[in-house]
Amino acid sequence: MSKGSKVTIISKLQRIARFGTVKPICLSHLSYEEFWYLFKTLTFGSADPSEHPQLVRIAEEFAKIFQVGGSLVTTNAFADVLRRNLDVQFWLCVLGKTRRVIQKNLSEHGVYPYLLFEQGHPVDITDFALHRSSAVRITNCTNSSNRLTNNDLMKKETVTLGELLVNPNNRPKGEFSLLAWESRIPPYTRFEHFVVSSVQDLPQSVNLSGRKKRRVPI
Missing domain, CATH: 1.10.8 (Helicase, Ruva Protein; domain 3)
Known part of the structure; x- marks a missing residue:
């Protein structure tokens, strides 16, 4: 970095403050x-x-x-x-x-x-997917030994949260990527969740460049 450059760190982790050279600004929940x-x-x-x-x-x-x-x-x-x-x-x-x-x-x-x-606990989202024959759970576990490569993730069909809420039939068969939201400002972070058809043998969460991915078992 060139001389005089500055870095702004935004984090939920208070321990990150030790990396700062100025007093941190702490934000509370909005009223x-x-x-x-x-x-x-x-x-x-x-x-x-x-x-x-x-x-x-x-x-x-x-x-x-x-x-x-x-x-x-x-x-x-x-x-x-x-x-x-x-x-x-x-x-x-x-x-x-x-x-x-x-x-x-x-x-x-x-x-x-x-x-x-x-x-990191499972969350029951069955009512969003409208598949009442089996529970639909979204999770952020990171214990699985199975891993997917970036190429594997890129090959998965992507469905947005809006498409799923408007019509649950938009859900592809098998594994797919659920796009919850994409930032409208740089670096355009995508909040995606990898969806699998079973709550067992979940793959390891994989972070892509500029993306945040979490596993969503169905």
Whole structure:
């Protein structure tokens, strides 16, 4: 690096602060008012919220749910899905699925899905996929001895979260990559999850350049 260059480190890990040469800036969770403003801006985009009063009320319910977990990735992912379809029935359908997923995980583990996922525990997302014959779980485990190469991952068909929520039949047969959200600013980080058909013998999580991948057993 050239003389005078600076590096900004952004991390959830407090121990990373030891690498800094200046006092770290610690951010707390957004208040509901701040979170609601952010979510409304992301969700409606260029649309005028005052022209969609029913959607505003539904968006407030989403904000109450997501503000507790504090995941900006989840916030952006769902805002992107909702912004593409400003339909009341669609929003209510997604809201119902989201509530059922949260309630199911709270009942089983007493912890919100986002926190479970961050801690590396399986999260039941059956209601999103609508395959009730078997549980659908997303996990961030890293214990498996099986590994996939980058080429293996690149060959997998990709489905976005929005496509899955709009029509679960968009789910490919067998293994595929689920794209939850892609950043709209450089370096355009992609939050993808590798989906397998069994909860056993999961492959090792693989990080691609500019991507974040996690395993999603179905």
